[in-house]
Each structure stands twice: as C-alpha cells, then as structure tokens.
Amino acid sequence: MRELKTKGLVLREISVGESDKIITVFTEELGKISVSVRGARRPRSRFVAGTQVFVYGDFIFFKGKNMWNLSQVEVIETFHNLRNDIYILSHGIYAMELLDTVGEENNGNPQLLQLTLHTLWNLSKNEIPAALVIRIYEWRLMSLSGYTPEIIHCVHCSEKKEEYPYFSVTEGGVLCQGCYAIDRASHKIEPGTLYTIHYILSAPLKELFKFQVSDIVLKELAKLNRSFIAYHLEKRFKTLEFIDKLG
Template sequence: MIIKTKALVIREYIVGESDKYITLFTKELGKIQVIAPKGKKYDKGFASGTQLFVYGEFILTSYHTTYRLMNVEIINMFHDIRKDLNVLSYASYIAEFVQEVTHEGVGQEKLLMLTLVTLKSLMSQNSSLKLMRGIFELRALSILGFMPELEKCVECHEELEENENTVYFFGSEAGGILCNKCSMSYKERLKISYSTLYTMKYIIHTSFNCLYAFNVSPVVLQELEKVCRHYTAYYISKRFKSAEFIDQIEDL
C-alpha cells in the first residue's frame, strides 16, 4: 500500500552498515518507524529529507507494520536549529518529548502543529528558550489529556479569589491549583503568584499564533519553569537525555 503523509522527522539512526531508519511523527498515523533503504540511489533531496527536524510530505510503502520510504518533498528543514547549540539542545528535547508521548496508529494533529510552531519559535528566539520550553510542556500535556485545573481548587472545588497579592498553590499530583486548606495535605505543593497563574491559563487557552509572542518577568519565568518541570516529570516518568544535556550546558 502506498501512503502519502505530512510528517516531521523526530529521530534518525543508522544501524551498522545497513539501512537508515527514521522515526516520523505523522499527522494521521502518529509515530511510525520508517526504513530509508540504503540500496536506493539517493538523490540529494532524498538524503537531506531524512534528517532530524525535516518536515515534509513523505511517500511510503507499507507492508504489515513495516514502512519504507519512497520519496520526500521537503516543506521545512528547520535548518537554523543547528546554528546554535542551545537552540539545538532545546529542539532535541522537544523531539525526545514527542517520541515519548506519541504512539503508532494514534493521530495527534494538534500536538504535531504545536511541535512545528515550537521549532519555528526556537529558531526565532523571540523569547527565552526556558520560557518556550515551559510553554511547550504545559500546552503539550494539556493536549495529551493532562490539562491542569486552574480556575478553582481541584480538591474542594472552591472558587479562588483573583487577586494580585494572593499566593496560590499548585499540586502536580492533584492536577491543578489547590486552596490553602487542601494544599496542606499535599507534600509537594508549589507556590505561585497571580501573574504565573494568569500566564499558565493563557498558555493553555491561547491560539498557536499567539503562544510564543509574549515575555514574562524573571520571577514568573522561575515559577513557571518549576511548575512545568515538576508537572512534566510527574506525568511523564522518563528521564530525558536532552534535558540533562541542557542542564549541563546551562551550568557551564
């Protein structure tokens, strides 16, 4: 069967002397492993079309669960990602993240769109890479079914007052904001300001076009980073090598 699908290359690897393998995040089929046969005479476009971060229209043949690459028309190579080690490390984290949460046969069009928007934003560096990572994590987890409750206490459903001077508590395990009383029964509760809570609501609900078009104060960034990391680690238990690499280069 011949399949034509738009997809992003989220992993490329060569096993010994044999064929090249790529992992594609496709619009309709979710994550699939594809063989890019070495025997095929590569033209230049075919070889560059199988690189990490290439978004294109892929033509594949499928036999049972095996997919082989026939051709690819590149839509965006996201080439500038490689110009900066920091950008490359964050983009690698995004790729590793989607590899972990996507599955074969489960289309995740929204998550694919979010991933593409995020890669574009990482290249433009309009705001800090740390902020973009937090935005991606929170929005991705919301798309994946882990949207945190931010309007009322997730435990007792009490409406929380909206006041710039109020301190709020976020519980990853609880799955959202907790009132002062309910937060006492959670060992791990993260204090966040009104501005951070507001920013989180914005990240979850705004359109993709506006998602990376804002900046925040250093305090909000710090709180947001902490919440997003904690929330991600709670729902995705994998240790991301690329995230560890980011920590290493930022400690230098």
C-alpha cells in the same frame, strides 16, 4: 501494497547496518510511525536531506512485510537555524523527545503536529527566549495529550477562589489556602505564574509565542513543568539536565 501519503516531522533517526536508517516520523495521518530507509546514509542517497531530525515534509511511505518504508520525500522545512546554537538546538531536541514520548502510534494528532511546528519555528527565530518557548510547548503538549491541569477550581475542595498560592503536581492542579496542606510537596507559585499557565492553555496558536515573562515566573515554570511532566509521563529527560549545564 499499502501506500501512505502524508505530511510529517522526523523525530528521531537510528543508524542500521552499513547504510540504512530507521526514522521515527510524527505524521498528520497516523501519528508516530517507524520507517525503514534503505541506503539513507550513502552520501549520494536521494534521502540524505529528507530523513534528518527536524525535517518537515511531504512523505510517501509503503507498507512492507513488517514496517513502513520510505518511497519519496519532499522537504518543506528543515529548521536549519536550530543547528546554529547548541543551547537552542538542545531545546529543539528536547521538544522532539517530548513528542516521541506522548505521540501515539496509529493515532494522528494534527493539532500536536501544528503546535510542534510552531514551537520549532519560534525556537529558530529566537525572538523570545528558548526556555520560554519550551515552557509554552510543555503545557500545550501535555494538555493535547490529556493532561490538562486544573487551574480554575481548587483540585481538593472544588471551590472557585480568588487566589491559589499552591500547585499540586500529584493532584494535577491548584490548591487554595485552606487545602494546600493535603499535599506537602505542592509548589508555591506566584499569581503571575498561574496567569501565564492560564494564557498558555487558552491562547490561539498564532498568539501563543508573543509574550514575555519575568525571570521569577520563568524559573517557577521551569521547576513546576519539570516536576509535572516527570510525574505524569513517568520519565526524566536527560536533555533537560544537559540544558541546565549549558546555563
């Protein structure tokens, strides 16, 4: 019987049968895995606390015939403050959906796990706006997943310019004044927005959530990121539309 001892974050839970659950855990060792948890929904189950979304813990799994089973969990963090506010909670859920989308099975990505933990921690601290925390998460997550945008050179002529007034989602980066016409759907962006993306992509993790931006930059980022993610991940996230409605 194969055993796996690893730190991990619960991304998703699905009820199965009368009292069981299948949880999706983003693990340090093996990336995303599905785990069956027998009796997890019985009120007196020892797994009630440790198998909820946002739980970060030390897990021990064993491999059954078809899938992993939970043998033990020791909770390290529950991020319970996320649940105090529906607006912040929705951003947390969206972060889990993003990670679920880019997370690969049998492929650990400890940097992505650390980034996500910092994101949840900063959402629950609520010191900088939830919307900005999530815009930061989006760019770093995309970059760690192989979708780093080109922001130093024009994606069309490859020249390095002083200014880039446009960003092309389909080309995956900035366009100079001379080239923007190649993508009529490119986004017009402020220098402050480009500077912010540059900072997000290059700052060390501990400095990542320590800045503020203007409303204009935040709005441009919201629009640009949504379009970049929808195009490259080929997915629209309903939670974002829900967040729009919350305002």
